Amino acid sequence: MLMASWSMATTTASDFTLDEQTFQSEMAALDQLEQELSAPTFTATSSNNTVLFAQHGLQQSAFGLGDMEWGPFAWGFCCWPVGFFVVAINSNKSKNEKLSFWIGAAVSVVFSAIGSSSAGS
Amino acid sequence: MMPLSLFISALRGRFFLLKMITACLVIYTFAATSSPILGQQAYRIKAECTVKSKTVGSHEAGLIMGTVYYDVRIGRLIFDVKFPEKETWVFVDSVQWTIRNDTLISIKPSSLKPKLSVLHLSLNQQLGGFGLEQSGYTMTSVKTEQGLVISNWSPPAAARKKMGTIALASQERQLKSVIFYHPNGKILRKQFFRKYQKISNVSLPTEVIDEIYNQDKKLFQSTEYKNTVINDQAPDFHYRRDPQYRNLPSGSASPKR
Numbered sequence: 472m473l474m475a476s477w478s479m480a481t482t483t484a485s486d487f488t489l490d491e492q493t494f495q496s497e498m499a500a501l502d503q504l505e506q507e508l509s510a511p512t513f514t515a516t517s518s519n520n521t522v523l524f525a526q527h528g529l530q531q532s533a534f535g536l537g538d539m540e541w542g543p544f545a546w547g548f549c550c551w552p553v554g555f556f557v558v559a560i561n562s563n564k565s566k567n568e569k570l571s572f573w574i575g576a577a578v579s580v581v582f583s584a585i586g587s588s589s590a591g592s
Numbered sequence: 593m594m595p596l597s598l599f600i601s602a603l604r605g606r607f608f609l610l611k612m613i614t615a616c617l618v619i620y621t622f623a624a625t626s627s628p629i630l631g632q633q634a635y636r637i638k639a640e641c642t643v644k645s646k647t648v649g650s651h652e653a654g655l656i657m658g659t660v661y662y663d664v665r666i667g668r669l670i671f672d673v674k675f676p677e678k679e680t681w682v683f684v685d686s687v688q689w690t691i692r693n694d695t696l697i698s699i700k701p702s703s704l705k706p707k708l709s710v711l712h713l714s715l716n717q718q719l720g721g722f723g724l725e726q727s728g729y730t731m732t733s734v735k736t737e738q739g740l741v742i743s744n745w746s747p748p749a750a751a752r753k754k755m756g757t758i759a760l761a762s763q764e765r766q767l768k769s770v771i772f773y774h775p776n777g778k779i780l781r782k783q784f785f786r787k788y789q790k791i792s793n794v795s796l797p798t799e800v801i802d803e804i805y806n807q808d809k810k811l812f813q814s815t816e817y818k819n820t821v822i823n824d825q826a827p828d829f830h831y832r833r834d835p836q837y838r839n840l841p842s843g844s845a846s847p848k849r
Binding site: 482483484486487489490493494497498500501502504505508509520524528529530531532540542563565566 | 642644645646648651652653654655657675676677679692693698737738740742744759761768769771779782784801803812814
């Protein structure tokens with residue numbers, strides 16, 4: 472049964488070719504951004520990363536579940552007024568932590584809305 | 593007066609002693625140079641590293657810059673990230689610690705296993721076989737085509753439900769490319785190892801390009817290593833990074849020491 476669903480791939484030399492032209496053109500903007508960042512005078516802060524990417528026609532990779540910081544999420548979900556000071560306006564917190572806090576707060580609002588509408592009906 | 597025969601035998605005795613001392617010195621030197629610490633065997637690597645990723649036909653991109661550290665005796669892959677945020681990632685077995693300002697702030701599961709990394713395999717001169725034998729894979733076929741030696745490897749029978757075959761292409765004993773297949777035979781990912789540099793007897797590909805297929809999307813990822821140092825003499829701390837335990841998220845597993 473197991474063997475029936477498992478397939479032994481047949482590989483040829485042409486499978487090992489990289490589409491060099493597409494690769495180079497896709498990476499051109501990132502190469503430029505890397506050069507700028509490598510300049511000794513450049514100082515980056517997490518707050519201007521989005522702008523930096525946008526200047527090169529790029530958008531920073533989307534936030535996924537794997538990037539979620541569950542501590543800040545819990546602050547947003549359980550006690551957002553305190554979390555606002557602990558996470559949202561805390562300059563030591565990363566972009567992911569702040570985003571996780573706001574996601575937690577939004578989920579909390581949605582849950583409260585559902586709870587109150589079902590209690591009212 | 594000392595008889596001549598007695599004098600000669602005494603001299604032979606001294607020569608014997610001298611020979612013994614020389615032999616001991618030779619053995620000691622050989623032992624010392626065979627040791628990874630005292631000799632020339634590569635056991636540590638440090639390099640500036642840049643990882644760029646880009647989804648084809650989209651504006652979505654990622655850029656990570658920093659310095660990587662790896663010591664085969666410690667087995668932790670350390671990434672001192674300077675962009676997009678200043679923090680340190682420590683990859684231990686199958687978890688990733690994130691350290692900021694000397695404080696461990698998170699522990700997450702990670703698919704990056706230090707002992708299967710390019711750095712570990714290069715230092716151990718196992719990159720040619722991509723560490724597949726050590727991972728339980730078996731070679732099912734080998735052929736030569738257009739100057740490439742192409743070998744196909746199948747996973748252990750018990751893992752075939754989740755893991756597909758892997759194909760390697762080598763040229764002049766250097767790994768050039770790897771293809772990862774889904775169990776149904778579709779290509780999941782291609783990896784290209786380029787710009788090999790021989791540094792202190794270690795052959796390291798200074799550019800690794802990934803072509804990742806995710807549903808209908810294709811993603812390119814390039815990893816570049818620069819200013820590589822082999823057997824860096826920095827203190828062990830740089831290669832270990834035991835974090836302080838302040839602010840350790842509750843419920844997180846304790847880091848393995």
